[in-house]
Amino acid sequence: MDTVKTSLVDEIVSLRHQFHQYPELSNQEFATTEKIKQILTDWNIPIVDTELDTGLLAEIRGNEAGATIALRADIDALPVTEQTNLPYKSKNDGVMHACGHDIHFSSLLGAAYLLNQQKDSLKGTVRLLFQPAEEAGHGGDQVLNKHVLNGVQAIAGFHNNPTMPVGQIALDQGPLMAGCYRFVVKIQGNGTHGAQPQKGTDPIVTQAAIISQLQTIVSRNNDPFHAVVVSVTKVNAGKTWNVIPETAAFEGTARTFYEEDTELVKRRFFEIVNNTAQAFGQKAEIDWTTGALPIDNDPEITQVVASGLSQPVVKPVLTMTAEDFATFEAKIPGTFAFIGSNGAKDAADLHDPRYVGSDKTIPVAINYFVETAHSLLNHFNNLEK
Secondary structure: OOOOOHHHHHHHHHHHHHHHHOOOEOOOOHHHHHHHHHHHHHOOOOEEOOOOOOOEEEEEEOOEEEEEEEEEEEOOEEOOOOOOOOOOOOOOOOOEOOOOHHHHHHHHHHHHHHHHHOHHHOEEEEEEEEEOOOOOOOHHHHHHHOOOOOOOOEEEEEEEEEEEEOOOEEOOOEEOEOEEEEEEEEEEOEOEEOOOHHHOEOHHHHHHHHHHHHOHHHHHHOOOOOOOEEEEEEEEEOOOOOEEOOEEEEEEEEEEOOHHHHHHHHHHHHHHHHHHHHHOOOEEEEEEEEEEOOOEEOHHHHHHHHHHOOOOOEOOOOEOOOOOHHHHHOOOOEEEEEEEEEOOOOOOOOOOOOOOOOOOHHHHHHHHHHHHHHHHHHHHHHHOO
């Protein structure tokens, strides 16, 4: 791997610590956006006008016209109270970079600096997307709806992974992270006295039957070689001990890697909920929403990126967690990697208040972005010859 100069790494690590101390939630990343903008402006890297409320797009143009590719990093934090002993721990109560996005966009800043120094040797344009609201699940939609990535031929990004050794890169074509779907179900029954259940229709009994039957989607309907999760995570019904309520409700999530599995899970979910409710003489309302599509790395783009990296890559372990980088991959050929950020046996995972991502991840991530930009530009420019 090409060595990123120590002076630059030190500067980016310092910036990372500053960002970590002042995290901001999805769609509230105003100070983060302004600081990134100021840094890029100080480095004479042009900021592109967009209609984004938070987040920003910068652009590095080579001396010759050519392909246009994008590098993406997310900038938002989580509503988590930090429980680490880091000297740069969060100073914003109840908000933490518990997913390591501060590593992501600090590394993209480092790559921006280097690519700007190398622009005389670039043929084409590198767009640098500092994306808002990944955790909220719709930041990618904001970017696409406001046409920020129009004309981009390929896009690349990464997520730090604290379960992997620091600096290890995992990359492969095809599925990587699951699609995330949220469901909310309300069951309408008829309330009555708890001592006289025959005078009503009990939505709690109906709810229990539905939740039990939903588990058969994975155990009896889905291909056992395709990983699928259906989890009920929240249940509400009743207000007191001696009254059967009129309504009951539950919420949860489904996770899949393949479109056919998503269609199967959704179809069976609706059938089970509606038919079971009907069998108990009740009605059900279902709200099914997409939080994020599955990450599905483009084979050609992934091969180009992997072959252009100066360090070997390993095969990633699939994860049921989701990432809205998939929103871009649904429209633009793209690839997404994992980069190890801890690797200790007792390392806290993402979204954990004890999560710690190592600063040593940063030079590897900077290099990943820089080498990926060169590889993708060269690939598309050669295709045009």
